[in-house]
Amino acid sequence: MIEPNRQGEVWVFAEQEDESLNDVSLELCSKARELANQLKVKMGAVLIGSNVRELSYRLIAHGADRVYYVHDPKFENYRTLPYARVMCELITKHKPQIVLYGATPLGRDVAPRIASEMRAGLTADCTDLQIGEYKEPKTKEIHKDLLLQVRPAFGGNIIATIINYDRWPQMATVREGVMRMGEPDAKRQGEIVDEKVTINDFEDAVRLISRHREERKIDLKAARTIVAGGGGVGSKESFQLIHDLAGAVGGAVGASRAAIDSGFVDKAHQIGQTGTTVRPALYIACGISGAVQHRAGMEESAKIIAINSDKEAPIFSVAHYGIVGDLQKVIPLMIKAIKERA
Amino acid sequence: MDPAINLTKRRRAASLLAHREVKLPFNEYVNMEIGQLGYDCVVCVKQVPDTSNVTGEAMKDDGTVNRSALPAIFNPEDLHALETALEVRDRCGGTVTVVTMGPPAACEVLRECLYRGADRGVLITDRRAAASDTLATSYILSQAIKTVGKYDFVFCGRQAIDGDTAQVGPQIAEKLGIPQITYFERFEELDGRTLRARRNVGNGWEVLEVRLPALITVLDTANEPRPAAARRVMQYKRSRAEAEIGRDVAVALADANDGQKEAESARRLEQLKMKKLLLDQWDLDDIQADLAWCGMSGSPTKVHRVQSIVLTKEGFTEVPPTDEGVRNMIHELIEDRTLG
Numbered sequence: 001m002i003e004p005n006r007q008g009e010v011w012v013f014a015e016q017e018d019e020s021l022n023d024v025s026l027e028l029c030s031k032a033r034e035l036a037n038q039l040k041v042k043m044g045a046v047l048i049g050s051n052v053r054e055l056s057y058r059l060i061a062h063g064a065d066r067v068y069y070v071h072d073p074k075f076e077n078y079r080t081l082p083y084a085r086v087m088c089e090l091i092t093k094h095k096p097q098i099v100l101y102g103a104t105p106l107g108r109d110v111a112p113r114i115a116s117e118m119r120a121g122l123t124a125d126c127t128d129l130q131i132g133e134y135k136e137p138k139t140k141e142i143h144k145d146l147l148l149q150v151r152p153a154f155g156g157n158i159i160a161t162i163i164n165y166d167r168w169p170q171m172a173t174v175r176e177g178v179m180r181m182g183e184p185d186a187k188r189q190g191e192i193v194d195e196k197v198t199i200n201d202f203e204d205a206v207r208l209i210s211r212h213r214e215e216r217k218i219d220l221k222a223a224r225t226i227v228a229g230g231g232g233v234g235s236k237e238s239f240q241l242i243h244d245l246a247g248a249v250g251g252a253v254g255a256s257r258a259a260i261d262s263g264f265v266d267k268a269h270q271i272g273q274t275g276t277t278v279r280p281a282l283y284i285a286c287g288i289s290g291a292v293q294h295r296a297g298m299e300e301s302a303k304i305i306a307i308n309s310d311k312e313a314p315i316f317s318v319a320h321y322g323i324v325g326d327l328q329k330v331i332p333l334m335i336k337a338i339k340e341r342a
Numbered sequence: 343m344d345p346a347i348n349l350t351k352r353r354r355a356a357s358l359l360a361h362r363e364v365k366l367p368f369n370e371y372v373n374m375e376i377g378q379l380g381y382d383c384v385v386c387v388k389q390v391p392d393t394s395n396v397t398g399e400a401m402k403d404d405g406t407v408n409r410s411a412l413p414a415i416f417n418p419e420d421l422h423a424l425e426t427a428l429e430v431r432d433r434c435g436g437t438v439t440v441v442t443m444g445p446p447a448a449c450e451v452l453r454e455c456l457y458r459g460a461d462r463g464v465l466i467t468d469r470r471a472a473a474s475d476t477l478a479t480s481y482i483l484s485q486a487i488k489t490v491g492k493y494d495f496v497f498c499g500r501q502a503i504d505g506d507t508a509q510v511g512p513q514i515a516e517k518l519g520i521p522q523i524t525y526f527e528r529f530e531e532l533d534g535r536t537l538r539a540r541r542n543v544g545n546g547w548e549v550l551e552v553r554l555p556a557l558i559t560v561l562d563t564a565n566e567p568r569p570a571a572a573r574r575v576m577q578y579k580r581s582r583a584e585a586e587i588g589r590d591v592a593v594a595l596a597d598a599n600d601g602q603k604e605a606e607s608a609r610r611l612e613q614l615k616m617k618k619l620l621l622d623q624w625d626l627d628d629i630q631a632d633l634a635w636c637g638m639s640g641s642p643t644k645v646h647r648v649q650s651i652v653l654t655k656e657g658f659t660e661v662p663p664t665d666e667g668v669r670n671m672i673h674e675l676i677e678d679r680t681l682g
Contacts, residue, residue, distance in 0.1 A: 001642070079550075080512075080522055105544045109524045112509035116480060116516035121642030124507035134646055148646065154393050154504055159649045167477075167642030206521050206552050209530075209538060213546040225681070249681060282680050303680045305661075305671070316658070321671050325663025333665055337672040338681070 001119045001167045006145070008097035008169070009044045009066070010036040013087065013111075014059055015102050016047065017078070021055050023176055023221075024102030026062045030182035031129060031174070032100055033063030038131045039145060044068060044096065048086050050076035053192065060190030062182060068094070070195045074204060077211070078106055081203035084113040089197050091118060096169050098147050100129075103173035111173050121164030122171045123149040127178055127296070134163045147172065152273075152296065177221060177277030177297075218252060218268050225251030225282045228271055228298070231258030232287025232308060232327065239264040241331045242286060248335045254278070254298075256288045272297035284334075286327045290315025307331070380435025381494040381554075383427035384487050386514070387420040387440050387455060389448040390504045416451045419499025423560040425567040426526070427497045428459045434532070436494070437461045441486050443471060443479060446585035452621055456578040457570035464490065465583045468625040470637050476505065478640035480513030485629040487518060494535075496557040500525060508559070515557035523550055524559040582614055583621040 002008075010032045015022040029045060036043035042065040047056055049071065056067035070086050087110070091099065099114075101107040103125050115122035128150035134143045143165040149172045153160045164170045220226065227249065229242035239259070246253045254271040255264065271278055273293040283301035288294060290306070290313055298304070299318045306319035307327045316322040323330055391412035427438045440455040442448045443466040452463030466486045474482065487496060496518070501508035508524070515522035523539050530538040530549050538551045542561060582590065591606045598606070614620040626636055634640060661667045675681040 084516075105525050105542065108508050109512065109522070112476070112507075112512035113516050113522065115477065115509070116513035119477065119642070121475070121477070122507075122509060123643055124505075124509060149643075153506070153648075154391070161646040161648075162643050163646045164642045164644070206550055209549040209551050211543075211546065211548040282675065303675065320657055321659050321661050323661045323663050323667070323671075330663050330668065333663075333668040334672065337665075337669040340669075341672060341676055341682070 002091065002095045002169060004166060004168050005095055005097065006039075007041060008095045009042045010039065011096040011099045011169075012043075012045045012059075012064070013099060013101045013107070014045045014047045014055070014067075015104060015106055016049055016052055016055055017106075019049075019052055019055070021058055022102055022104065023181065024104060024107075024174070026058070026184075027176065027179040027181045028100045028102060028174060029059060029062035029064060031179040032098070033182070035098060035129065035131060035147070036063075036065075039097065041097065042066060044094075046070070046087065046090060048075050048083055050074075056190075056192045058184065060188055061184035061186050063188070065190050067190065067192050068195050069192050070197055072197075072199075074199065077208050078110075079206050079208060080109055080113055081206060082199045083110050084117065085199050085203050086195075086197045087114045088117050090195060091169060099169045099171045101171070101173045103175040107173050111171060115171055118169070119167060120169055120171055121162075121167050122173070123151060123162045123164075124173050126151045126172045126174050127159075129172060129174070134165060146170070152292065175273075175277060177279070220252055220254060220269070220271065220276045220278050223252035223278070223280050225249045225284075226254045226271070226278060226280045226298075226301075227251050227284045227286065228254030228256065228269075228288060229259050229264060229286050230256035230288030230294075231262060232289070233259060233264055234287070236264045238328065241327065245284065245286070245331050245335055248338045249282070249284075251280075251282070251284075254283075256285075256291075256294045258289075259287075285315050285319070286331065288315050289313045290318065380437075381430050382436050382492050383430055383438045383495040383497060384490055384493045385420070385424050385427045385438060385440045385455070385460070385497045386483055386487075386499075386510070387424065387442050387451050388417040388499075388502050389414050389442065389444055389451045390417045390502050391415075393503050414447065414450070416454050417499055417502045419501060419560060419562050420451075421499070421567040422562050422564050423497040423499045423558075424455055424458060424460065425565045426558070426560050427495065428568065429565070430495065430532075431459075431461075439464065439490055439493075441466065441483065441490065443467070443482055443486070446583060446589070449581075449583045449586055449621055452583075453578055453581055454570065456581060457575045458568055459571065459574065462622070463581070464622040464624065465585070466624050466629065467583075467585055468636075470626055470633060473638040473641060474636060475641035475643045476507055476509040476513060477642055478636050480510045480517060481635045481640060482626065482629070482631055483510065484514045484517035485626075485631045486624065487514070489624065489629045494554045496520070496555070498557065498559045500559045500561050511557060511559035518555075518557065520555050520557055521552045522557045522559070523552065526558045526560045527564050578619065580614075580617075581619040581621055582610075583623040584611060585623055587611055587614075 012028045012032045014025040032043045044066040045059040045064040046068045050073045101111045126149045130148045132148040147170040149162040227246040255269040273296045277297045279300040281302045284305045286307045304319045305321040306315040307323045311324045392415045438460045439462045440460045441464045498511035525542040527540045535554045587607045661671045
């Protein structure tokens with residue numbers, strides 16, 4: 001661990017693959033920039049790879065004052081031990097106050113390994129990050145300017161605020177879509193710091209044999225309108241209504257976990273904590289009860305319409321318009337009303 | 343099983359795997375060196391509150407969760423981790439030791455493992471381990487695994503349903519100084535000390551090659567856990583850790599005095615030992631854990647506050663499920679440019 005300090009930077013671990021940056025890293029840059037401004041320190045991004053120095057400029061445009069670029073042909077593809085080694089060495093050398101990682105399979109693979117070696121605290125899947133203070137209940141000592149790490153816990157039934165005041169850096173992982181990506185500013189100035197880290201034979205020993213990427217078939221995050229169906233739709237045949245309504249509003253088709261598990265539609269459409277997080281202009285939830293894990297993935301939508309035959313369904317607590325009724329009857333009414341106005 | 347597996351067959355199998363979703367029977371791609379004794383597997387398992395079934399009664403007025411009001415279950419992904427270990431042991435020989443850290447009630451998950459085929463169950467229990475975060479927990483479990491001694495594989499579920507962090511597995515691997523494969527979906531090849539395994543990377547998969555020993559965190563899509571075997575349930579349902587005996591006796595001999603209860607406890611302990619039904623029970627001293635790295639003092643992350651989710655919404659309009667109601671709503675949405 002490093003000693004708590006007041007001048008350390010706020011860092012983002014920039015995840016890149018095949019020479020392109022993962023969206024979550026850019027979202028985290030915006031958040032880290034905000035945190036760095038509050039703490040009055042610099043914001044840095046760590047970029048590890050082979051011949052990806054160009055990506056630094058994008059990180060700078062999204063708020064980084066410095067990009068620590070670590071190049072080595074051995075870093076071309078992600079592997080746990082080499083990447084963890086690089087992060088541990090840089091953290092030890094530069095002593096950042098905060099390090100943020102995307103909660104992707106890669107982030108969730110490497111961040112705990114780093115936390116273990118550094119004996120530092122790590123909080124997973126944060127939904128909010130703020131700067132605040134903490135008073136120790138026993139000693140009454142006050143720790144100022146800490147990172148307050150907010151996350152749902154206990155299956156999403158409670159919201160916990162976690163702090164780490166003595167085993168730094170304070171580290172957290174955040175899922176894609178949770179933080180808002182800011183607009184890049186191509187005029188922003190920043191520096192690229194080339195760092196060199198050598199790895200030993202043991203760290204180099206794991207081999208990547210093959211890899212297979214599936215094309216992302218549906219881009220839910222970019223959709224302005226989403227029509228989503230849940231378990232209440234009842235059958236794969238009835239799910240056609242969802243597709244029809246989506247067609248009428250020019251939107252994308254989404255689904256809750258219940259609909260996926262029941263086989264109404266492909267997993268690529270899943271919205272929720274373990275699916276995609278979205279914030280469209282309009283979200284129409286049809287036959288979705290509104291369990292916490294689903295709400296976490298869509299409650300930031302600008303306008304939400306909920307259709308459910310159960311008036312107690314939790315989805316109504318996040319909806320702007322609530323229709324208690326049978327979606328088999330209501331959806332055709334909506335399609336008709338939209339076509340009339342078109 | 344014939345150790346001299348045809349090499350051409352193995353190559354063909356490997357190329358099939360690379361191009362298609364083909365699940366071959368395990369023994370088509372395992373090459374057992376002659377004389378190998380199999381693999382020693384340690385599986386970390388956890389008893390968790392059933393967080394998918396939280397009702398109002400489970401929440402206390404101060405916003406904290408009343409864990410004792412929730413039924414305790416076997417963490418789902420740990421069951422898949424156990425299944426992976428059992429498959430390795432069934433095909434290649436070796437042992438499966440399961441370890442859990444928790445109060446004496448956690449022995450229930452150890453028994454569930456024995457019912458499914460595990461060879462040995464170990465309970466790590468100590469009040470000084472309370473309030474451990476993932477770092478402290480992984481330290482304690484890694485000390486326990488070192489105390490178990492020899493291991494080729496450590497299997498963990500990817501994450502537990504109460505913390506949802508997926509941190510303990512990788513942190514144990516770091517403390518044991520072994521490589522990790524997280525989000526494990528299946529074996530591709532197991533050849534002596536060399537393992538090729540496929541992991542899920544979110545938008546696809548990758549195949550990694552490591553030398554054992556290694557730690558693997560298992561996804562729920564990796565396999566179908568076998569059910570408890572009736573014969574093994576009969577055999578192991580009376581297995582107990584020492585910490586459980588006192589409670590059993592307090593119930594069975596409710597009216598007896600302390601002296602009688604103690605004598606009965608001692609008798610039961612001897613019986614369990616004789617019948618080889620005594621679960622191993624270790625405290626932090628037994629696993630040579632440094633107390634500074636356990637419990638609250640070993641946990642960098644601390645809970646500042648907890649709030650139960652409050653559901654409120656301003657600006658809610660109830661729309662009647664009629665032609666007119668729907669049309670008015672659509673009209674509003676077009677007017678404010680949400681639609682159209």
